[in-house]
Amino acid sequence: LYNLFVKEAVVSTQSTGVTEAFKIISSDPKVKAILVNIFGGIMRCDVIAQGILEAATNLKLDIPLIVRLQGTNVEEAKALMGMSNIKILPIDSLDEAASMAVKLSDIVGKAQALNVKLDFSLDI
Numbered sequence: 001l002y003n004l005f006v007k008e009a010v011v012s013t014q015s016t017g018v019t020e021a022f023k024i025i026s027s028d029p030k031v032k033a034i035l036v037n038i039f040g041g042i043m044r045c046d047v048i049a050q051g052i053l054e055a056a057t058n059l060k061l062d063i064p065l066i067v068r069l070q071g072t073n074v075e076e077a078k079a080l081m082g083m084s085n086i087k088i089l090p091i092d093s094l095d096e097a098a099s100m101a102v103k104l105s106d107i108v109g110k111a112q113a114l115n116v117k118l119d120f121s122l123d124i
Helices: 007-013 015-026 045-059 074-083 094-113
Strands: 034-040 065-071
Touching (some): 015 034, 045 074, 065 094
């Protein structure tokens, strides 16, 4: 598990900070899924969602991306993610998001062990 704190990077550069965080995380072959958990008290969730979308697009992520956002403009953030062509699993509950990340990581790991290709690529 990675616990990468990118709040300051996200606040100052929006998608650049998220992209750099995703690059670090996805460069590790042991990472089977990414869980983003944001409580947007100061930072607006729609701005964070836009950064997530841009980062996922730029990096062409091919692992599951689970996003849990709470806070200012969360409905706008959900609408942005829902209207995108990017495969993101938005989940409201942190417990459910964590559980989904674990389950998807397990599925990806088992598929890799069996040399089965799963398609979590982005439809862009």
